[in-house]
Amino acid sequence: MKAFEYAAPLYEADVLELLSAEPGTTEILAGGTDLIGLMKKMIITPDRVVNIKEVASLGGIERDSLGVTIGAVTTLDDILESPDLDDYPALKQAIRCINSPQIQAQGTIGGELCQRPRCWYFRQGDGLLAQAGRLVAEGENRYHAILGNLGPAKFVHASRLAPALLAVEASVRIIGPGPEDETIMPLADFFRTPRHERQREHVLEPNQLLTHILLPPVDGFTSASYEVRHGEGPDYPLVAAAAALRTTGGLVTQANVVMGHVAPVPWLSASAAEALLGRPVNEATARAAGEAALVSATPLSGNGYKVKLARVAVQRAVLLAAGLETGGF
Amino acid sequence: MAQYSWPKRGTASLIGTEQDRIDGLPKATGMAKYAYDINAPEMLFAKLLGSPHAHCRIKSIDTSAAEKVRGVKAVKTMKEPGNEIRWQGDHIACVAAESEGAAAEGVAAIKVDYELLDVFVNEEDLEAAERAGRAQPLKPDIKTPNEPGDDDDEDEFYNMEFDRLFSEAAVVVEGYYGVPVISHMCLEPHGSTCEWNSDKLLAHLSTQNVSGTASQFGDPLGITADDVTVHCDYIGGGFGSKFAADAWGVIAAQIAKETGRPVKLMLDRDLELKIAGIRPSGFIKVKAGADSEGKVTVWDSRHWGTAGPGAPGNVGHGIIPYVFNPPSIRRQQIPILTDTGPHRAWRAPGHPQACAMSQTAYDDIAAKLGIDSYDVFLRNLPKPSTPEQAHRDEIYRGEMEVAARLMDWKAKWHPHGKGNAKGSIVTGLGMALHTWGGSAHNSTCIIKVHPDGGVETFLGSQDLGPGTRTVIAMVVAETFGLPISAVKVNIGSSRYPASGPSGGSTTVGGVSESNRRGSQDALEQLFALVAKKLQVEPASLEAKKGRIQVQGEPSKGLSWKEACSLLGMKPLEVQGKYERGAEPSPLSSIQVGGVQMAEVAVDRDTGVVKMKKYVAVQDMGLIINRKTAASQIYGAVIMGIAYALFEERIMDPKTGAYVNCETGDYKLARLGDVGEIVVELYEPDSEYKRGVVGLGEPPVISPGAAISNAVANALGVRVPVLPLTPKRVLEALEEGRA
Amino acid sequence: MQDHEHLERHQPGFSRRAFLRGSGAAAAATALATGPGVAEADEQKTKVVGPGPTKIKLTVNGKPHDLEVEPRMTLLEALRYKLDLTGAKPVSDDGSSGASTVIIDGKPLSAESTLAIDCVNKKIQTVESLGGSKPDPVAKAFVHQDAMQCGFCTPGFVVAVRHFLDKHPKATEAEIRAGLNGNLCRCGTYANVIMAALEVVKGGK
Numbered sequence A: 001m002k003a004f005e006y007a008a009p010l011y012e013a014d015v016l017e018l019l020s021a022e023p024g025t026t027e028i029l030a031g032g033t034d035l036i037g038l039m040k041k042m043i044i045t046p047d048r049v050v051n052i053k054e055v056a057s058l059g060g061i062e063r064d065s066l067g068v069t070i071g072a073v074t075t076l077d078d079i080l081e082s083p084d085l086d087d088y089p090a091l092k093q094a095i096r097c098i099n100s101p102q103i104q105a106q107g108t109i110g111g112e113l114c115q116r117p118r119c120w121y122f123r124q125g126d127g128l129l130a131q132a133g134r135l136v137a138e139g140e141n142r143y144h145a146i147l148g149n150l151g152p153a154k155f156v157h158a159s160r161l162a163p164a165l166l167a168v169e170a171s172v173r174i175i176g177p178g179p180e181d182e183t184i185m186p187l188a189d190f191f192r193t194p195r196h197e198r199q200r201e202h203v204l205e206p207n208q209l210l211t212h213i214l215l216p217p218v219d220g221f222t223s224a225s226y227e228v229r230h231g232e233g234p235d236y237p238l239v240a241a242a243a244a245l246r247t248t249g250g251l252v253t254q255a256n257v258v259m260g261h262v263a264p265v266p267w268l269s270a271s272a273a274e275a276l277l278g279r280p281v282n283e284a285t286a287r288a289a290g291e292a293a294l295v296s297a298t299p300l301s302g303n304g305y306k307v308k309l310a311r312v313a314v315q316r317a318v319l320l321a322a323g324l325e326t327g328g329f
Numbered sequence B: 001m002a003q004y005s006w007p008k009r010g011t012a013s014l015i016g017t018e019q020d021r022i023d024g025l026p027k028a029t030g031m032a033k034y035a036y037d038i039n040a041p042e043m044l045f046a047k048l049l050g051s052p053h054a055h056c057r058i059k060s061i062d063t064s065a066a067e068k069v070r071g072v073k074a075v076k077t078m079k080e081p082g083n084e085i086r087w088q089g090d091h092i093a094c095v096a097a098e099s100e101g102a103a104a105e106g107v108a109a110i111k112v113d114y115e116l117l118d119v120f121v122n123e124e125d126l127e128a129a130e131r132a133g134r135a136q137p138l139k140p141d142i143k144t145p146n147e148p149g150d151d152d153d154e155d156e157f158y159n160m161e162f163d164r165l166f167s168e169a170a171v172v173v174e175g176y177y178g179v180p181v182i183s184h185m186c187l188e189p190h191g192s193t194c195e196w197n198s199d200k201l202l203a204h205l206s207t208q209n210v211s212g213t214a215s216q217f218g219d220p221l222g223i224t225a226d227d228v229t230v231h232c233d234y235i236g237g238g239f240g241s242k243f244a245a246d247a248w249g250v251i252a253a254q255i256a257k258e259t260g261r262p263v264k265l266m267l268d269r270d271l272e273l274k275i276a277g278i279r280p281s282g283f284i285k286v287k288a289g290a291d292s293e294g295k296v297t298v299w300d301s302r303h304w305g306t307a308g309p310g311a312p313g314n315v316g317h318g319i320i321p322y323v324f325n326p327p328s329i330r331r332q333q334i335p336i337l338t339d340t341g342p343h344r345a346w347r348a349p350g351h352p353q354a355c356a357m358s359q360t361a362y363d364d365i366a367a368k369l370g371i372d373s374y375d376v377f378l379r380n381l382p383k384p385s386t387p388e389q390a391h392r393d394e395i396y397r398g399e400m401e402v403a404a405r406l407m408d409w410k411a412k413w414h415p416h417g418k419g420n421a422k423g424s425i426v427t428g429l430g431m432a433l434h435t436w437g438g439s440a441h442n443s444t445c446i447i448k449v450h451p452d453g454g455v456e457t458f459l460g461s462q463d464l465g466p467g468t469r470t471v472i473a474m475v476v477a478e479t480f481g482l483p484i485s486a487v488k489v490n491i492g493s494s495r496y497p498a499s500g501p502s503g504g505s506t507t508v509g510g511v512s513e514s515n516r517r518g519s520q521d522a523l524e525q526l527f528a529l530v531a532k533k534l535q536v537e538p539a540s541l542e543a544k545k546g547r548i549q550v551q552g553e554p555s556k557g558l559s560w561k562e563a564c565s566l567l568g569m570k571p572l573e574v575q576g577k578y579e580r581g582a583e584p585s586p587l588s589s590i591q592v593g594g595v596q597m598a599e600v601a602v603d604r605d606t607g608v609v610k611m612k613k614y615v616a617v618q619d620m621g622l623i624i625n626r627k628t629a630a631s632q633i634y635g636a637v638i639m640g641i642a643y644a645l646f647e648e649r650i651m652d653p654k655t656g657a658y659v660n661c662e663t664g665d666y667k668l669a670r671l672g673d674v675g676e677i678v679v680e681l682y683e684p685d686s687e688y689k690r691g692v693v694g695l696g697e698p699p700v701i702s703p704g705a706a707i708s709n710a711v712a713n714a715l716g717v718r719v720p721v722l723p724l725t726p727k728r729v730l731e732a733l734e735e736g737r738a
Numbered sequence C: 001m002q003d004h005e006h007l008e009r010h011q012p013g014f015s016r017r018a019f020l021r022g023s024g025a026a027a028a029a030t031a032l033a034t035g036p037g038v039a040e041a042d043e044q045k046t047k048v049v050g051p052g053p054t055k056i057k058l059t060v061n062g063k064p065h066d067l068e069v070e071p072r073m074t075l076l077e078a079l080r081y082k083l084d085l086t087g088a089k090p091v092s093d094d095g096s097s098g099a100s101t102v103i104i105d106g107k108p109l110s111a112e113s114t115l116a117i118d119c120v121n122k123k124i125q126t127v128e129s130l131g132g133s134k135p136d137p138v139a140k141a142f143v144h145q146d147a148m149q150c151g152f153c154t155p156g157f158v159v160a161v162r163h164f165l166d167k168h169p170k171a172t173e174a175e176i177r178a179g180l181n182g183n184l185c186r187c188g189t190y191a192n193v194i195m196a197a198l199e200v201v202k203g204g205k
Helices: A010-016 A036-040 A076-081 A089-097 A101-106 A109-114 A131-137 A162-167 A269-277 A283-293 A306-322 B026-030 B064-066 B100-109 B126-131 B154-168 B214-221 B246-259 B268-275 B351-369 B373-379 B390-408 B466-478 B508-535 B560-566 B626-645 B701-714 B726-737 C025-034 C073-082 C137-146 C155-165 C172-180 C188-203
Strands: A005-007 A026-029 A048-051 A062-066 A068-073 A173-174 A183-187 A209-215 A221-227 A239-248 A250-261 B044-050 B055-062 B072-077 B091-097 B111-116 B142-143 B171-179 B191-197 B200-205 B229-231 B261-267 B282-292 B296-306 B326-335 B423-435 B443-449 B453-456 B486-491 B541-544 B547-551 B553-559 B570-579 B592-603 B609-617 B676-682 C054-060 C063-069 C101-104 C106-110 C121-125
Touching: A010 A048, A010 A183, A010 A209, A026 A036, A062 B541, A068 A109, A068 A250, A076 A089, A076 B676, A089 A162, A089 A221, A089 A239, A089 B486, A101 B246, A101 C106, A101 C155, A109 A209, A109 A221, A162 A221, A162 A250, A173 B100, A173 B142, A221 A306, A239 A306, A250 A269, A250 A283, A250 A306, A250 C188, A269 A283, A269 A306, A283 A306, B026 B126, B026 C137, B044 B072, B044 B100, B044 B246, B044 B268, B055 B553, B064 B072, B064 B100, B064 B191, B072 B100, B072 B246, B072 B570, B091 B100, B091 B246, B126 B296, B126 B326, B142 C073, B154 B282, B154 B296, B154 B326, B154 B351, B171 B351, B200 B214, B200 B246, B200 B626, B214 B229, B214 B246, B282 B351, B296 B553, B296 B626, B351 B423, B351 B676, B351 B701, B390 B423, B390 B592, B390 B609, B390 B676, B423 B443, B423 B701, B443 B508, B453 C025, B466 B486, B508 B541, B508 B553, B508 B560, B547 B560, B547 B676, B553 B560, B592 B701, B609 B626, B609 B701, B626 B676, B626 B701, B701 B726, C063 C073, C073 C172, C106 C155, C137 C155, C172 C188
Parallel strands: A005 A048, A026 A048, B044 B261, B200 B229, B296 B326, B453 B486, B609 B676, C054 C121
Antiparallel strands: A062 A068, A068 A209, A173 A183, A173 A209, A221 A239, A239 A250, B044 B091, B055 B111, B072 B091, B142 B326, B171 B282, B191 B200, B191 B261, B282 B296, B423 B592, B443 B453, B443 B570, B541 B547, B547 B553, B592 B609, C054 C063, C101 C106, C101 C121
């Protein structure tokens, strides 16, 4: 690990002051499960690490008429245990899938959304876009992207909570670079596919901070997450999906379907939603949603199986959101 | 000299009982000190620079920037310009620093120029290997009832003979099966903490070979082994990969000497996986013919795989097909040389691969005939071929019956692919069986009985995990009629009498041999003293419940302490020594076997396989500690579930990089993955009488085949290559449909 | 082509929510109440330390220790090399093995992916606190059920089981199988760990 300066400010404004505009020179420390390992491997080598866990305003869960606000450093186990989030089963199911009490206790929601991709080329120092994507395309890509992978980015976004949060239409609050700068944006706009190595997988500048995740009131939404996992433990899923549905008279009036671990960003599928609108949720319509979600899939040399898995994940997430039997284990 | 023997069955007070490990609490509470845990004052932390490229030549190495990194105290190169690198991670240089962080920073600052050379790592693709000149086929090994005549062209004769045999078979199966390379993945990586006391080296080495590694340090350091002490109280996993001091042990000692400060060098996880040993892969193309009952009459196979850059270590043809012995066999082995880290022994070398490459074909014969796999396995049981195996077919038959009962096989079995599906979930059963040697290794101990009654034993052995200390304590305590707590066991130092390395399932046999012999001899000497005092015949005495007494007459005797006081001022020291010889030993033997059955559930829509139940029936001769013996089997089964369902080395085909070389990427089974496991220790009188036979390796052999067979039974389709990942299951289903 | 970009933007009314900007009195009070960490609450500017060694105090198993650490030193390195508490083991770097599990302020965390300097003012409990003359029932159950072979993963597992059973003292076997997947074992002691956890639930021995 490269030696670095360290600070643990108490206020949001102080965090901003400590961050540099230059990519790679400062890093934000929340739970640390991802950052510390990457720093040990010298993949990330900041000059300064800013620990944001001491900023009181970044912690905790608050519920009011506008919905629920979750501070960025709130740990996953605290979210899991919060009765304020019982109406968002997709979120809690996604956390349960991170099947390690240690990582649930240590990981924070902000860190979970900002964690770096698991792409093994990236983690061995080949860069996020590893030789403009050639290394992945011609190499071992069994866990890589099947959608949105025509550019140099072929990794899959690592976040396991993003599909659930996107399905329930979360927003995020971002501050900086200036002390008065504050933006609230839909989470869908937060993620982006990087085009060059200096870009990250989200829109934050190096001196901006994700402070809160904002969930609108459930307002009739039922939601669910489904991950296809090889085995137990904290391992990342092969594919994941989350669905949130509103129904009237047994027919779907609104549907948000989001896939995880299929693309460099969490993948919102309007086609899947469309396949459900105006119809009842059942085995056939859920299957149709899964089919629709993957119509434009472009699998790589070794990950065609993920197309089938993603269809199944969507199908099961939709059925689960409607309170129906999903099949499977 | 005493006639060495074990207590008659039913008369032992400790042998064959369930005993807690005597070092259990130190292990469970973090007090046990592994090589990684040894901290010496002023200690430096060392790390290796491993080659980022799989095949290259070093053009230059520049360490100047590394030397300037704050905290770095020493930088040593281990390769020179011009040297060829044959696998990713191979050690190039070593940096020692005041902290782990500084050492890593130093390693990153070393600049090396490489000339890249052609890379070949694709072990599964035989044709690609042949094209690349990396395949080294051996001569086929052939056995048929009819032999070619003097005038026959051999190849032509055998081709015709095999054609004839296949044409006469009621059923012919052609199959492809495979097991990729896996890594040892010892949780405590390879390494040591080395410290010097003037010109003497103390190496705290993580090793399964305490008595055999001192001279490996001595030679390269220009000293002799008498100036080296290798010490290892606890070892965090070895599985066959930790027999040597290794280049990284020697460099740690060298830097410690040059800096005058102790040095700790434990491999980083990625290097542990890349350079510290792998299990060779095995892929096979089989054509097998059988009669209408499933009895295999003819076997024709070619198998290949890699053990790294050299050919030795690959799965030999002698164990193909595995355990079974059909009348006609043609088998060819083709080692493939790859630019990958070299192999090391991995728990039952060759056997797990051979089992998974051949007992799968036997199961496919059952599938093709639509008959119960159990019956096919039963009909193909081999006839005894060696004296040690005299009852082997009977034992297998007995173990199959027990296993089937525990699994409820008959009630649960269904023809392949014909079970009742519950939605997308199908279930299936599979079995496999295995064999192993497990003879005792050479072992010497010193048994010391103090005049105040204290008892200890010394030997240069180690506890790889089977509970070596506890086994030794049980053997000595049993012999002396004392409780286990009365025996102090000293192992883990090369200063103690030499005992064998822990490999090949030889340790429990070896240490039981030396300690039983030594303590029986010591007891004989004590009996002589006590007999004299009591005016009785030594032969009339027994050691029981803390007393030495006339057999069956507790009143006529002395307490252990009183008896020991007869030694006078000097402790009694007796050497216990066992050396493998031509004569069979009354205390240990060779050859064990076992039968295992798996029940799985598979989600046909996702390809996810879940273990429902696993039954392992195992013989091991005479059992010393039933508790730790059972643990060995539980552990082997779980390790087997890992390589059957989860783990494999994944290589980038172009660069030869080992891409899943971190803990989070190298998938292993977790606690929730293992299902219900039932272990049965099979110990009929015939086996008890044979004495101790090693157990560590055999139960890890069958799971690959048993689980693959269960998945094939569930799906009605063979998933040819382990591990049975969702990707492979879905691809096999896809192909099965096509 | 990018399917996800077509989703109708849903703009919730969150911009009206009042966020603490961290400059008001209320924020300062909250921060003080939760403890100031390394930074000094009464200073205007946050203290920046390192990259060289800096003095910290760690409270481990109830005992305070004054240490000098570089900010990059992990808690695992501090425990093992500064305090010679070697029960927590280095197996992974990212918490995926659970071998370095310690309890920090009541939560099971991986010392390998936690900075030592981040643990100031926190209560750290290591596996060593479960030993001594009166070993914890979990440690005893591990011995009794032989839930160890090489033993390298065992201390981390003991801590994880202790924490799990504190939270779920009446855990069923199914809950144990579902809830203890943060720890990795290579020798294959899981079956025995399950039996050990069940033994503690049933009152131990």
